[in-house]
Amino acid sequence: MADEADRKNGAEALPREERAKPDPPGYFEGESMTRRHAFTVAAQGIGGVAGAAIVLPSVGFAVAPIFHRGKERWEAVGPLDDFVEDTYRQVVFTETEGIGDAGKTTAYVRRGSRQLGEDPKEIVAISSRCAHLGCPVRFVEAADNFICPCHGGVYDFVGKVIGGPPPRPLDQFQTRIRNGQAELGPRYSVTSQLQPVRARDPGEFTGGVWEYLYPPRPSTFPPPSG
Amino acid sequence: MKLGSIIPAPLRKPAKPGESDAGKGAAPADLKISPPERPSDAQRLGERATEAPADVLAWVDQRTAASGLLTGMLYRKVPKGTNWFYTLGSATLFAFIVQTVTGVFLAMFYTPSATQAYASITHINNDVFLGQFVHGMHKWGSSVMVILIFLHMARTFFFGAYKYPRELNWVIGVVLLILTMTMAFTGYLLPFDQRSFWASVVGININGTGPVVGPYLSDFLRAGPEFGATTLARFYAVHMLLIPGAIIALIGAHLYLVAKLGTTAPPWLRGERPKVAAPVSQLDAGVEGDGAPPAR
Numbered sequence: 001m002a003d004e005a006d007r008k009n010g011a012e013a014l015p016r017e018e019r020a021k022p023d024p025p026g027y028f029e030g031e032s033m034t035r036r037h038a039f040t041v042a043a044q045g046i047g048g049v050a051g052a053a054i055v056l057p058s059v060g061f062a063v064a065p066i067f068h069r070g071k072e073r074w075e076a077v078g079p080l081d082d083f084v085e086d087t088y089r090q091v092v093f094t095e096t097e098g099i100g101d102a103g104k105t106t107a108y109v110r111r112g113s114r115q116l117g118e119d120p121k122e123i124v125a126i127s128s129r130c131a132h133l134g135c136p137v138r139f140v141e142a143a144d145n146f147i148c149p150c151h152g153g154v155y156d157f158v159g160k161v162i163g164g165p166p167p168r169p170l171d172q173f174q175t176r177i178r179n180g181q182a183e184l185g186p187r188y189s190v191t192s193q194l195q196p197v198r199a200r201d202p203g204e205f206t207g208g209v210w211e212y213l214y215p216p217r218p219s220t221f222p223p224p225s226g
Numbered sequence: 227m228k229l230g231s232i233i234p235a236p237l238r239k240p241a242k243p244g245e246s247d248a249g250k251g252a253a254p255a256d257l258k259i260s261p262p263e264r265p266s267d268a269q270r271l272g273e274r275a276t277e278a279p280a281d282v283l284a285w286v287d288q289r290t291a292a293s294g295l296l297t298g299m300l301y302r303k304v305p306k307g308t309n310w311f312y313t314l315g316s317a318t319l320f321a322f323i324v325q326t327v328t329g330v331f332l333a334m335f336y337t338p339s340a341t342q343a344y345a346s347i348t349h350i351n352n353d354v355f356l357g358q359f360v361h362g363m364h365k366w367g368s369s370v371m372v373i374l375i376f377l378h379m380a381r382t383f384f385f386g387a388y389k390y391p392r393e394l395n396w397v398i399g400v401v402l403l404i405l406t407m408t409m410a411f412t413g414y415l416l417p418f419d420q421r422s423f424w425a426s427v428v429g430i431n432i433n434g435t436g437p438v439v440g441p442y443l444s445d446f447l448r449a450g451p452e453f454g455a456t457t458l459a460r461f462y463a464v465h466m467l468l469i470p471g472a473i474i475a476l477i478g479a480h481l482y483l484v485a486k487l488g489t490t491a492p493p494w495l496r497g498e499r500p501k502v503a504a505p506v507s508q509l510d511a512g513v514e515g516d517g518a519p520p521a522r
Contacts, residue, residue, distance in 0.1 A: 065449040065456070066442050098455040099340035102423065133428040150428070199451065201434035201444050213437040219451040 127171035134202040186221035196223035305491035314378035321371035338462035343418035412465035
């Protein structure tokens with residue numbers, strides 16, 4: 001509590017922070033930054049640079065695979081004559097090398113169907129990976145449908161969703177004919193109208209605004225044009 | 227020899243005030259005629275030997291002052307009504323310790339390679355001495371830990387123990403819950419059989435359904451656009467290095483806050499009235515009162 005004398009000579013006229021402070025040790029007239037403060041800033045700055053030199057490469061090392069696109073891979077799955085227009089043949093081929101059976105995937109392959117307005121000189125390869133959460137679907141010939149065992153996704157003959165939870169049609173693989181052999185290439189996804197887009201993971205919608213909510217990843221191949 | 231004399235004095239439970247028996251009695255009347263016998267060399271050696279552990283503990287304690295921390299943790303006051311529900315946190319911690327110990331020993335035989343992982347697991351289960359037992363402890367222990375952490379969380383919620391001043395401990399606990407679930411998720415892939423492979427495929431794809439960041443998150447988890455050679459190694463590193471370190475650090479913070487803030491009484495215990503009723507004006511100067519004892 002300030003008494004009468006304090007009030008008279010103004011000892012508490014200003015709040016505590018604004019009262020004159022004694023000069024810090026080593027202070028000389030006119031300096032803008034004390035020596036102690038300069039060393040504090042320098043030490044923290046150098047520490048920050050040293051920390052970043054360790055952390056940033058480590059984080060980059062861990063996230064680099066997001067931006068890396070592997071080599072395009074094509075694999076022959078049999079002569080063109082092996083495939084027919086009105087049903088699928090199951091082929092197994094390697095999608096990821098170096099991990100044995102875990103890197104293999106299944107495709108359902110047929111010739112282009114004249115009934116559907118496709119060119120029978122080309123082949124269509126539909127991925128067995130369910131567009132819901134990635135379980136393997138099976139083509140059931142009696143029903144002409146693809147059926148997923150996990151959560152009951154059902155797709156029609158061309159891979160469009162006709163039942164269950166999948167958000168988009170089945171993925172497809174790029175195809176080409178080389179020396180009479182049908183070859184399968186990179187995977188791509190399709191919109192609900194079967195327009196090719198870059199490969200998406202299962203569970204993700206395609207087309208329209210979804211192209212922005214589930215952006216294409218740099219690790220996937222561009223879809224075939226047309 | 228009593229156990230109490232082996233424990234060095236600083237680690238003993240402090241006596242309640244007035245209970246100390248350090249008072250000196252009167253000297254025996256016949257001290258001059260029959261002085262106390264000198265112990266033999268063998269007796270003294272035996273005495274020294276029994277005191278050695280206490281001496282070692284005291285030596286460490288003098289240099290670390292750890293006994294204050296220990297007695298503070300072990301003899302801290304707990305509220306009336308503390309019951310078995312309050313042991314769920316310790317039970318979760320015990321489950322974590324079991325997972326740590328069995329996990330370290332499983333790592334000695336496990337190979338995190340897509341082509342050899344399953345073979346190394348069958349080797350552990352079929353060939354290694356007690357391998358199936360240790361593997362089973364780790365496998366079922368993970369479920370036990372997940373169940374216990376949820377029960378512990380439910381106890382905290384229903385007892386209102388997350389309220390001021392323990393909100394930060396609730397937040398740390400939620401992070402620990404998420405890390406535990408991540409442990410369960412990453413560990414599930416490691417046997418690399420059909421079930422764990424497809425469960426992880428589905429789990430990664432569920433991660434991918436998050437808008438905007440989802441596709442990149444699933445690429446990060448897989449280390450590429452497809453489930454590949456490095457996916458298993460990545461899950462293994464996350465499972466045994468990254469998350470355990472974070473969990474241990476956060477458990478330390480969690481326990482520190484428990485010891486510092488204390489535990490709560492169960493909600494069915496009402497605050498007790500003081501035995502001598504004090505005037506309201508003394509209890510709380512901010513409340514207007516006439517100085518009379520509170521009405522019963």
